[in-house]
Amino acid sequence: MAALAPLLAVAFLATAAHAADPFAFFDWDVTYMTASPLGVPQQVIAINKQFPGPVMNVTTNYNVVVNVLNSLDEPLLITWDGIQHRKNCWQDGVLGTTCPIPPGWNWTYNFQVKDQIGSFFYFPSLGMQRAAGGFGGITVNNRAVISVPFDTPDGDITLFIGDWYKKNHTHLRKMLDDGKELGMPDGVLMNGKGPYRYNDSLVPNGIEYETIKVEPGKTYRFRVHNVGVSTSLNFRIQNHNLALVETEGSYTMKQNFTNLDIHVGQSYSFLVTMDQNASSDYYIVASARFVNESLWTRVTGVAILQYSNSKGKASGPLPDPPNDEYDKTFSMNQARSIRMNVSTGAARPNPQGSFHYGSINVSQVYKLRNEPPVIINGKKRTTLSGISYSPPDTPLRLSDLYDKKGVYTLDFPTMPIDGPLVIRTSVINSTYKDFLEIVFQNNDTIVQTYHIDGYAFWVVG
Ligand SMILES: *[C@@H]1O[C@H](CO)[C@@H](O)[C@H](O)[C@H]1NC(C)=O
Ligand SMILES: *[C@@H]1O[C@H](CO)[C@@H](O)[C@H](O)[C@H]1NC(C)=O
Ligand SMILES: *[C@@H]1O[C@H](CO)[C@@H](O)[C@H](O)[C@H]1NC(C)=O
Ligand SMILES: *[C@@H]1O[C@H](CO)[C@@H](O)[C@H](O)[C@H]1NC(C)=O
Numbered sequence: 001m002a003a004l005a006p007l008l009a010v011a012f013l014a015t016a017a018h019a020a021d022p023f024a025f026f027d028w029d030v031t032y033m034t035a036s037p038l039g040v041p042q043q044v045i046a047i048n049k050q051f052p053g054p055v056m057n058v059t060t061n062y063n064v065v066v067n068v069l070n071s072l073d074e075p076l077l078i079t080w081d082g083i084q085h086r087k088n089c090w091q092d093g094v095l096g097t098t099c100p101i102p103p104g105w106n107w108t109y110n111f112q113v114k115d116q117i118g119s120f121f122y123f124p125s126l127g128m129q130r131a132a133g134g135f136g137g138i139t140v141n142n143r144a145v146i147s148v149p150f151d152t153p154d155g156d157i158t159l160f161i162g163d164w165y166k167k168n169h170t171h172l173r174k175m176l177d178d179g180k181e182l183g184m185p186d187g188v189l190m191n192g193k194g195p196y197r198y199n200d201s202l203v204p205n206g207i208e209y210e211t212i213k214v215e216p217g218k219t220y221r222f223r224v225h226n227v228g229v230s231t232s233l234n235f236r237i238q239n240h241n242l243a244l245v246e247t248e249g250s251y252t253m254k255q256n257f258t259n260l261d262i263h264v265g266q267s268y269s270f271l272v273t274m275d276q277n278a279s280s281d282y283y284i285v286a287s288a289r290f291v292n293e294s295l296w297t298r299v300t301g302v303a304i305l306q307y308s309n310s311k312g313k314a315s316g317p318l319p320d321p322p323n324d325e326y327d328k329t330f331s332m333n334q335a336r337s338i339r340m341n342v343s344t345g346a347a348r349p350n351p352q353g354s355f356h357y358g359s360i361n362v363s364q365v366y367k368l369r370n371e372p373p374v375i376i377n378g379k380k381r382t383t384l385s386g387i388s389y390s391p392p393d394t395p396l397r398l399s400d401l402y403d404k405k406g407v408y409t410l411d412f413p414t415m416p417i418d419g420p421l422v423i424r425t426s427v428i429n430s431t432y433k434d435f436l437e438i439v440f441q442n443n444d445t446i447v448q449t450y451h452i453d454g455y456a457f458w459v460v461g
């Protein structure tokens, strides 16, 4: 595959650049690094020696150019979350569309950020690498002419929360390939750091924790991303109101929360006003959801919110999570209560040229059903509608470019098939400007989150 990279570069240069818009250039060296977030030295993935990686702070219409050097010992792809790829799918950074960057090679991603003003994150998309790091924030700012439905905050704080294993990503990958479960994570990191020692018997001494320093009376925008592997987390800041204003590039109707469930892959912006008396520091907590919390206490991330006039350390119990062990409706209602503010921000024409999403002509309905992981060919695999996707040796778009037949089949079923589970390179057949309605049916006993890569989608029910 290495030999194909120069050819790809040629194809890519042929696409037109939006030269009138500003450019933002980034040079990233992706390396391994040793860190001890949970007190045990382990190999993590860093970008320019930072773990988590740097925040890419850009403004609508910027042409983003990221030269990524892969200094790992295995192939690498970086994907840009929900950012729509205004150039072409070679920038996608997921297996199937693009060739991975071979070890020792570099590849320059080139895309334009458009319309989606808000908070995203990038991450390595291959082989459990995200469980080792390599992620970082993408902040897309509004142009000055675009109005925003709240006053400019006094500060901007990015917070990555996520479950974490002390085992390295190659070990985790091997466990799945050997047909094993990953088991309960060893903890939750916040900005790559372990928990504050809120309880001497639960948290060992000497763990480095995150401290967020703030000024009394000011309002900050917290951009919180769940970058974990599989654990839904309940996020809360002791004694502080979380005013939700944005999620993944869409402004929401402003709404107050004392805590919010943030599922894997989700990004939320909260306005938080420092309106407390600073009698002590405050806990920032992200704890595991939909599990037996008395068994999962170690899967709790704790950082510290510190006022400049703080009178002492945080102590005592953490603020309570929702008390609903047997009732999932609280969490579902919380999610359902979040509404997009459609009277603000940049309008986004849909591919059928209409702003009236309700009157869109749906080209095709797909029902995607996921089922609990099974063993197929000795490996632990999950299936969607009965199929576990097998990445082909030749990426899909490359096989199209060179008219290479037989790499994949355009036969992904519109409805789940009740038959033997298979591993296959099966792809949804769709047409440019089609509108798909996708129904997700969760046949597993745990929460699933879906990432519709490179697409904006509209939740209708
Ligand atoms: C991000 O960029 C915006 C616009 O250029 C700037 O106002 C802001 O201070 C930057 N934020 C950070 C955290 O650097
Ligand atoms: C690799 O990096 C070099 C120097 O930084 C740059 O000139 C070149 O265009 C990059 N190659 C690719 C394929 O992005
Ligand atoms: C929605 O956006 C409009 C326009 O910016 C703003 O005036 C309004 O307060 C917002 N509504 C809510 C509930 O956040
Ligand atoms: C990753 O974990 C495996 C299994 O514990 C170990 O053999 C290997 O040395 C680790 N790799 C690194 C680079 O730490």
Ligand SMILES: *[C@@H]1O[C@H](CO)[C@@H](O)[C@H](O)[C@H]1NC(C)=O
Pocket: 199, 200, 201, 202, 297, 316, 317
């Ligand atoms: C610390 O955690 C242990 C185990 O869950 C619990 O028994 C103990 O009460 C906690 N201590 C404090 C001070 O909360």
Ligand SMILES: *[C@@H]1O[C@H](CO)[C@@H](O)[C@H](O)[C@H]1NC(C)=O
Pocket: 241, 243, 254, 255, 256
């Ligand atoms: C949110 O809480 C603040 C006080 O912290 C209050 O002023 C505001 O009205 C509340 N907003 C909503 C939408 O309930």
Ligand SMILES: *[C@@H]1O[C@H](CO)[C@@H](O)[C@H](O)[C@H]1NC(C)=O
Pocket: 277, 278, 279
């Ligand atoms: C500060 O606030 C806490 C919690 O609201 C309260 O218990 C405490 O008495 C207050 N301290 C002072 C000095 O006002």
Ligand SMILES: *[C@@H]1O[C@H](CO)[C@@H](O)[C@H](O)[C@H]1NC(C)=O
Pocket: 292, 293, 294, 295, 325
């Ligand atoms: C959670 O685990 C504890 C400790 O093992 C057990 O006593 C309790 O019954 C469990 N709760 C549920 C709902 O399974």
Ligand SMILES: *[C@@H]1O[C@H](CO)[C@@H](O)[C@H](O)[C@H]1NC(C)=O
Pocket: 352, 354, 359, 360, 361
């Ligand atoms: C949907 O189809 C109807 C009937 O063919 C047509 O009149 C209408 O304009 C279409 N709507 C959109 C948004 O394309």
Ligand SMILES: *[C@@H]1O[C@H](CO)[C@@H](O)[C@H](O)[C@H]1NC(C)=O
Pocket: 410, 429, 430, 431
């Ligand atoms: C894919 O869909 C197009 C448009 O509906 C159709 O013409 C084509 O035959 C389909 N291809 C396959 C392999 O089913």
Ligand SMILES: *[C@@H]1O[C@H](CO)[C@@H](O)[C@H](O)[C@H]1NC(C)=O
Pocket: 442, 443, 444, 445
């Ligand atoms: C999964 O599907 C099977 C067969 O349709 C059904 O019997 C079962 O109840 C479903 N399980 C869940 C958790 O949805």
